[in-house]
Amino acid sequence: MNPYLQKKILTFNKHVNDFTFYVSYGELPVPSHEALAIGSQNITKIDLKGVGTAIEKNKGEGVEPKGVIAHFLDENGLFSLNLVESVFEKNTTVEPVAEDTLSKLGSAFTNLFSGIISQ
Numbered sequence: 001m002n003p004y005l006q007k008k009i010l011t012f013n014k015h016v017n018d019f020t021f022y023v024s025y026g027e028l029p030v031p032s033h034e035a036l037a038i039g040s041q042n043i044t045k046i047d048l049k050g051v052g053t054a055i056e057k058n059k060g061e062g063v064e065p066k067g068v069i070a071h072f073l074d075e076n077g078l079f080s081l082n083l084v085e086s087v088f089e090k091n092t093t094v095e096p097v098a099e100d101t102l103s104k105l106g107s108a109f110t111n112l113f114s115g116i117i118s119q
Contacts, residue, residue, distance in 0.1 A: 006073070006074040006075075007071065007072070007073060007074075007082075008071075008072040008073075008074060009069060009070070009071055009072070010069070010070045010072070011067055011068070011069050011070075012067050012068045012069075012070070013066070013067040014067070015048075015051060015067070015068055016051065016052065016055055016065060017051055017052045018047075018048060018049045018050065018051050018052060019048055019051065020045065020046065020047045020048070021045075021046050021048075022042055022043075022044070022045050022046070023042075023043045023044050023046065023072075023079065024041045024042045024043055025041040025043065028041070043079055044079065044081075046070070046081060048068065048070075048084060051068055051086065054086040055086065058086070058088050062090055062091040062092055062093075063088050063089070063090050063091075064088065064089045064090075064091065065086065065087075065088055066087040066088060066089050067086075067087055068084065068085070068086055068087070069084070069085050069087055070083075070084050071083040071084070071085075
């Protein structure tokens with residue numbers, strides 16, 4: 001058994017409304033007849049609510065939803081949901097800033113000492 005806390009992350013890129021997902025065991029390293037003795041391979045059912053509300057709340061010009069990320073902790077064999085977050089990307093355009101007076105003055109001094117004459 002690993003003595004360190006294990007973090008697991010699941011990313012859901014396409015969900016824009018509330019949804020449910022299941023966390024299950026993958027392929028168990030035991031023969032199939034022994035796996036049947038274990039019973040259901042489902043670990044837990046997660047209902048995520050408020051996804052649509054979060055997307056509507058953060059809707060705006062240049063804001064694109066990138067998905068929902070669920071963070072899990074696997075501590076000593078106990079699997080638990082730690083955090084769920086909605087991720088957004090904000091695209092902004094940077095307007096060119098006009099050269100202010102101090103920049104012009106600094107350029108003039110630089111040109112004066114470098115011997116470059118501006119017209």
